[in-house]
Amino acid sequence: MSLLSHFCRRIRMTGPLHVAELMHDVIMDPKHGYYPQAASIGHKGDFITAPELTPVFGEIIGAWSLLYWQQAKLPPKIHFTELGPGRGTLMRDIIDTVGIIGPAFFGKAPKLSASLVELSEKFIAEQEEMLCGNVRNTITPQHIFDNHNYLSRTGLHKAKFKWYSMLDHAPDDKPSLYIMNEFLDALPVNQFQKTEEKGWVEIMVDVEPDMDKLFYTTYKTGKSIKIDQDKEFALLPVGSQIEHSPASDMLVTSLAERIAKSGGAALIIDYGEDQLSTELTFRAFKNHQQVNPLEDLGLCDLTADVNFKDLKKSIADVKGVKAHGPITQSSFLTLMGVGERFKQLYSQVPEDKQDSVIHAHNFLCSPDEMGDRFKVLCITRESDPVPFCFEGSSS
Ligand SMILES: C[S@@+](CC[C@H](N)C(=O)[O-])C[C@H]1O[C@@H](n2cnc3c(N)ncnc32)[C@H](O)[C@@H]1O
Incomplete structure (x- = not known):
């Protein structure tokens, strides 16, 4: 099974993925990474x-x-x-x-x-x-x-x-x-976007219902609620997008x-x-x-x-x-x-x-x-x- 089919099946079973989850597994999966x-x-x-x-x-x-x-x-x-x-x-x-x-x-x-x-x-x-x-x-x-x-x-x-x-x-x-040269750029990041109606939301990866194709979507997640509470991010205008790599x-x-x-x-x-x-x-x-x-x-x-x-x-x-x-x-x-x-x-x-x-x-x-x-x-x-x-x- 290709990695794409694997992820499509996984998302259908467990729901959309954080960008960081996708990035980590695609990069380091022992068999297909x-x-x-x-x-x-x-x-x-x-x-x-x-x-x-x-x-x-x-x-x-x-x-x-x-x-x-x-x-x-x-x-x-x-x-x-x-x-x-x-x-x-x-x-x-x-x-x-x-x-x-x-x-x-x-x-x-x-x-x-x-x-x-x-x-x-x-x-x-x-x-x-x-x-x-x-x-x-x-x-x-x-x-x-x-x-x-x-x-x-x-x-x-x-x-x-x-x-x-x-x-x-x-x-x-x-x-x-x-020594780390070009190592940290391979570690996973989460992505967030500031919206008018919902404040900060997290960018997630979902799958089309009828075909093996992934697309970005947004959700209010626990991580995005934490960003809502951060003073530094509260000042940013609607439309701003940020990344964070825990x-x-x-x-x-x-x-x-x-x-x-x-x-x-x-x-x-x-x-x-x-x-x-x-x-x-x-x-x-x-x-x-x-x-x-x-x-x-x-x-x-x-x-x-x-x-x-x-x-x-x-x-x-x-x-x-x-x-x-x-x-x-x-x-x-x-x-x-x-x-x-x-x-x-x-x-x-x-x-x-x-x-x-x-x-x-x-x-x-x-x-x-x-x-x-x-x-x-x-x-x-x-x-x-x-x-x-x-x-x-x-x-
Ligand atoms: C972009 S390459 C950098 C290669 C090298 N430092 C250079 O300058 O040519 C990233 C390296 O990090 C390793 N790597 C990526 N994610 C890793 C992880 N989570 N744990 C251990 N190694 C990882 C890769 O296998 C690869 O060796």
């Missing part, structure tokens, strides 16, 4: 991410990690925790950079380890290959479900890699650098609590705004084209902009930690010297590759591409020094 089965990242895939475009992105994050580790005066045992590592390219470039330039920071090679939080069997195999050179075992949804830590291996630069199904299962008893808020709270308990820092990199947005952003991509999210379920990437303002509110509720930024991706990379690194690369590659170096730099930093749309938010302990690149941006 987009990430476990169909996802494809890269030039030939549905969308491209910064690390898939150029290793310079991971090099910069690796260099920032070393600077942070040194600033926080932590011993030369560096642990990373990456959520949603995709093909494993970003972690490979980070570990490679830290493995190569780490000895210059510490006077000896730092010990490296990483926890990878992933649920997609397709990507787990790609990550194992990328980080450890080959795939030893086929990890099935059953392995992932039955074991909190379903795979452990030693790989690149003798780093110890361990895979977990959820952040809650990954160790929280040591300082870690938590899953993202919970995840960021959990990250902040881990950092408060054991130290370390988080870098959250994603597209979105640092202010209340009154437009809906839930959308779908297939072959680099925007498509209808209610069609081709499980065969296209579903995503929504990250609300950095909400994330900062969640972080502020945790004692002992501080949010820095968000700053734009372009500011972060530029302060880290990305321009110099690309100039160096340009002079090293053959002439027929020089255009691709310029293209990669523009794609990461230009305001019309990722530069301004993507933001970088950092979390550290309140007692830690302000991390490199975030001076003057702490809230």
Whole structure:
């Protein structure tokens, strides 16, 4: 049965779905979900991410990690925790950079380890290959479900890699650098709309009576009644639409609590705004084209902009930690010297590759591409020094 038929049947039996329920199941359903089965990242895939475009992105994050580790005066045992590592390219470039330039920071090679939080069997195999050179075992949804830590291996630069199904299962008893690039935009959002007659209503997904076709409708739900009671939203005009991601808020709270308990820092990199947005952003991509999210379920990437303002509110509720930024991706990379690194690369590659170096730099930093749309938010302990690149941006 296709995922669309499955959802049509489910809605006929149990009633309309919250957008967040649809988004979660379409993205992560082990048998038919987009990430476990169909996802494809890269030039030939549905969308491209910064690390898939150029290793310079991971090099910069690796260099920032070393600077942070040194600033926080932590011993030369560096642990990373990456959520949603995709093909494993970003972690490979980070570990490679830290493995190569780490000895210059510490006077000896730092010990490296990483926890990878992933649920997609397709990507787990790609990550194992990328980080450890080959795939030893086929990890099935059953392995992932039955074991909190379903795979452990030693790989690149003798780093110890361990895979977990959820952040809650990954160790929280040591300082870690938590890395998330384009992870939170895959977490589910609820959508609401302000109406003249009913105040705030929730946008839900229903099915046509006589055919397998989904459409949006609105209902007064418990969640929309809560929004009616919020002073900030009461001021918005009729017709306003908002999104909220409780899953993202919970995840960021959990990250902040881990950092408060054991130290370390988080870098959250994603597209979105640092202010209340009154437009809906839930959308779908297939072959680099925007498509209808209610069609081709499980065969296209579903995503929504990250609300950095909400994330900062969640972080502020945790004692002992501080949010820095968000700053734009372009500011972060530029302060880290990305321009110099690309100039160096340009002079090293053959002439027929020089255009691709310029293209990669523009794609990461230009305001019309990722530069301004993507933001970088950092979390550290309140007692830690302000991390490199975030001076003057702490809230
Ligand atoms: C857009 S990809 C980002 C890939 C990678 N970070 C990069 O920059 O190329 C999203 C990643 O998050 C994973 N993912 C999405 N939702 C998840 C969830 N609820 N739990 C664990 N992993 C999830 C996907 O399988 C995929 O690896």
